[in-house]
Amino acid sequence: MIFNKFFASVFLAVVYASTTLAAPWPVSSKHATHRTRHISRDLQIETFHPESTYETFGAGIDHPLSKRDNPSLEDSTVAFVGSKLGIDHSKINFKAGYSAESAKYAYVKQFHDGVPFANAVANVAFNHDNKVVAFGSSFVTPSSIPDSKPSISVESAISTAEKALSGTYNQFPATIEYLAKEDGSVALTHVVQIRNEGAGTWYEAFVDAHSGDLVSVTDFVAKASYRVLPIQKEILTQGFEVVTDPQDTTASPNGWHNDGTASTDTSGNNVISSIGSTTTSESASGLVFEYTQNPSAAPTTSANKNAAVTNNFYIVNSVHDITYRYGFTEAAFNFQNDNFGNGGADGDRVTVSVQDSAGTDNADFSTPADGQSGHMRMFLWDETSPERDGALENDIVVHENTHGVTNRMTGGGTGRCLQTTEAGGMGEGWSDAFAEWTEHSDNTVPDYVMGQYVINDPAGIRTHPYSTSKTTNPLTYASIATLNEVHDIGEVWANILHNVYAALVAASGFDADAPTTPSSTAGNAVYLHLFIDALPLQPCNPTLPTARDAWIQADVNRYGGANSCTLWNAFASRGLGQNAKNHVDDSTVPDGC
Known part of the structure; x- marks a missing residue:
């Protein structure tokens, strides 16, 4: 079973392929800036992402347009970035922005000669007093920069990318973008999307527009009445139930089965769930999806397939509705076919392939930019007889779906901003942490185990349960120094968040209605906000320290810092104190905590 747990941990490839950093660099030194992508036996590409600087400002600081009446978010952002970095406004281009309950968020790109940089970006957050509360930047000062007019055609670049990545150009419009390189130089690149649906790959390829070489990739893949496993339950042995009208019409105003046209199958505005890419579960009587799963029969029997598709449809819609209530809205780049005029790009509901034939013992989620559908693949698991279906283990479905949330909300809806080894690992951690959040039913915080049903092992697919006990789970921030695989790094972040959750619930209690009541002041609602x-x-x-700082600032924005000491003490208890850096633990907390 040790092999089974290792196998599952490595190959539950929910967003990213396994990663190994090459010598001679220490394992931890490149976590924040690099990622080695193993494309095939003959090709691996070490991608580079300029290191981000990050500052938070508590109650906020002024910006150059602070004294104007109602300056636009775009003008305020460009003025602040230009002033902060000392660069001309012509080198800054506003990409996206939106206003939410606790702050306003804006995202910009660095430009040269009218061409954007793919990996030199910045983000600014303003509170509703029009003060800057956070600023992150990976802008660069190039040592050299090539001509902005390509020497090779986009057709040639597509051919190169297709051959190298064993896929096909998907017709998404190609762009010309600069790409900052590790040596300080810059490449002008054709950027094209290459996909192989059969192999489950989906890359954004950067082909040097002067030399014709493939120089980098973005990997988008992160490996009415219904009879379902309610989202508060983890595994089907806890019992299916019939739930009636579970949709939250605040988040899904037309319900779950209407994207402008009503349906009587497992398709709607937020998701279409099917066996493979063809067969949805069709209701024979209105919207009654009550299929009885037979655990003794193969998952490929008709009733079991319908049960799996129905459960998946229910869980993905439930995650949509919960996260919508807490801020993953249309303007914040969520997944919907119809955005009802609320901002963001339409036409990108999640597509799900249940019992996908491309693999086993696995699951993944692809997150392209806002306006292109997220794609989830759920596989069968063959470590038992009969096989077990990942679509019937809620924590796996929620984990997958959460990759879409974190990839869209980090960096302004691009799908490009969780690509380094450390950031990719944190993506895994957030996914485990949100899966755990959905399953709490009271103010107790027991140890949490991921993936126990699919491999028939109560120890699950992670190396340790998530726990407040350092005996049960000894992982701390410093553990990352010896780790180089994203799921292993994710365990560190998820366990830290488990401790944050426990601290907030201990301080402020638990509200069973939190999924639909974001106004709750209970600890579990505060945590999700x-x-x-x-x-x-x-x-x-x-990185873990910059993400921690974002949590602390988020508390200032929404709660005036009321939970600051609770947060700091929880983070510090696992090595992520004020002075934690370079994967060395620190337990320091601010004075007064």
Whole structure:
């Protein structure tokens, strides 16, 4: 079973391929800026992402337009970034922004000669007093920069990318962008999307527009009445139930089965869930999806397939509605076909392939930019007889879906900003942490185990349960120094967040209605608000310390810092104190805590 746990931990490839950093660099030294992508047996690419600087400002600081009446978010952002970095406004381009309950968020790119930089970006957050409360930047000062007019055609670049990545150009419009390189130089690149649906790959390829070489990639893949496993339950042995009208019409105003046209199958505005890419579960009687799963029969029997598709449809919609209530809205780049005029790009509901035939013992979620559908693949697990279906283990479905939330909300909806080893690992941690959040039912915080049903092992697929006990789970911030695989790094972050959750619930209690009552002051509602609020605050490719700072700032923005000491003490208890850096533990907390 040790092999089974290792196998599952490595290959539950929910967003990213396994990663190994090459010598001669120490394992931890490149976590914040690099990621080695193993494309094939013959090709691996070490991607580079300029290190982000990040500052938070508590109650906020003024910006150059502070004394104007109602300056626009765009003008305020460009003025602040230009002033802060000492660069001309012509080198800054506003990309996206939106106003939420506790703050306003804006995202910009560095430009040269009218061409954007793909990996030199910045984000600014303003409170509703028009003061800057957070700033992250990976802008660069190039040592050299090539001509902005390509020497090779986009057709040639597509051919190169298709051959190298064993896929096909998906017709998403190609762009010309600069790419900052590790040596301080810059490449002009054609940026094209290459996809191989059969292999489950989806890359954004950066082909040097002068040399024709493939120089980098973004990997988008992060490996009415219904009879379902309610979202508060983890595994099907806890019992299916019939739930009636579970949709939250605040988040899904037309319900779950209407994207402008009513349906009687497992498709709607937020998600379409099907076996493979073809067969949805069709209701024979209105909207009654009550299929009885038979655990003794193969998952591929008709009733079991319908049960799996129905459960998946229910869980993905439930995650949509919960996260919508807490800030993952249309303007914040969520997944919907119809955005009802509320901002963001339409036409990108999640597509789900249940019992996908491309693999086993696995699951993944692809997150392209806002306006392109997120894609989830759920596989069968073959470590038992009969096989077990990952779509029937709620924590796995929620984990997958959460990758879409964190990838969209970090960096302004680009899908590009959790690409380094450390940031990718944190993506895994957030996904485990939100899966855990959905399953709490009272103010107790027991140890939490991921993935126990699919491998039939109560120890699950992680190396340790998530726990407040250092005996049960000894992982701390410093553990990352010896880790180089994203799921292993994710365990560190998820366990820290487990301790943050426990501290907030101990301080402020638990509200069973929190999924639909974001106004609750209970600890579990506070936790989820800070979880979601911190995502747009943090910089592109965050580290654990910058993500921690975003949580602290999120608490200032929403709660006036009322939970500051609770948060600091929880973070510090696992090594992420004020002076933690370079994967060395620190237990320091601010004076007064």
